[in-house]
C-alpha cells in the first residue's frame with residue numbers, strides 16, 4: 001500500500017501536537033519516524049490508526065483519503081497498528097489473542113497461523129498460555145503476530161523494541177526485514193541502530209513538525225543526534 005500524509009494538523013484541546021506533517025511511504029517501503037520524547041510521534045501514529053481525530057489534512061491509502069474514516073474501515077483497507085505498550089488481551093491465551101485479532105477479517109487459515117508461528121516460534125510453544133503471563137519480549141511478539149494475522153498491507157509500529165531484550169530485538173529486526181517489500185511499514189523508534197537497520201527512509205519530528213527527512217544512507221548519528229536524546 002502507498003501511504004500519503006498531507007498537511008496533517010492535530011490538536012489536544014487548545015494545544016497543537018502536529019503541524020502540517022507531510023510524507024509518503026511507497027509500496028513495500030519502511031519509513032522510520034524519529035524525534036525526542038513529546039515530539040508527536042505517537043500522536044501521529046494514533047491519527048493514522050483513527051484512534052485520535054485530526055484537525056486538518058489528508059491520510060491517503062492508495063489515493064483514498066481515510067483521515068476521517070473509523071478505525072475498523074482503515075483496518076479493513078489493510079491497515080494494522082501495534083501501539084506502544086502492546087495492548088494484548090492479558091486474560092486470553094496466545095491462540096485466543098490471535099483468533100480475536102483475525103476474526104473481523106474472516107477466520108484465520110491454518111496457513112496464516114503457521115506463518116506467524118514460523119516467524120515467532122515461541123508463540124507456538126506458548127499458544128495455550130495467558131497473554132498476561134508472557135514476558136515483555138514475548139508480548140511484543142504476540143502484538144506483532146496479532147497485527148500480521150489480519151494480513152495487512154500497511155503495518156504501523158510504535159516502539160517495538162521498547163523493554164525488549166537484545167535477542168528479541170534482533171528477531172524483530174529480521175522479521176521486519178523479511179516483511180518489507182511485501183508490505184509497507186511505518187516505524188516509530190528511539191533505538192537508532194534498529195531504525196537504521198530496518199528503515200529505507202526517515203522523517204524527524206520536533207514539536208509536531210517535520211524538521212528533517214532523508215534516505216537510510218543519510219541517517220547518520222551526527223545528523224540525527226541534534227533532534228534526538230542520544
Ligand SMILES: Nc1ncnc2c1ncn2[C@@H]1O[C@H](COP(=O)(O)OP(=O)(O)OP(=O)(O)O)[C@@H](O)[C@H]1O
Nearest residue numbers: 012013015017035036037038039040041042043044
Ligand atoms: N492525551 C493528551 N492530551 C494532551 N496532550 C497530549 C496528550 N497526549 C500527548 N500529548 C502531548 O502531545 C505532544 C506529543 O506527544 P506524543 O506522545 O505524541 O509524543 P512522542 O513523540 O510520541 O513522545 P514519546 O516518545 O514520549 O511517546 C506532547 O507535548 C504531549 O505532552
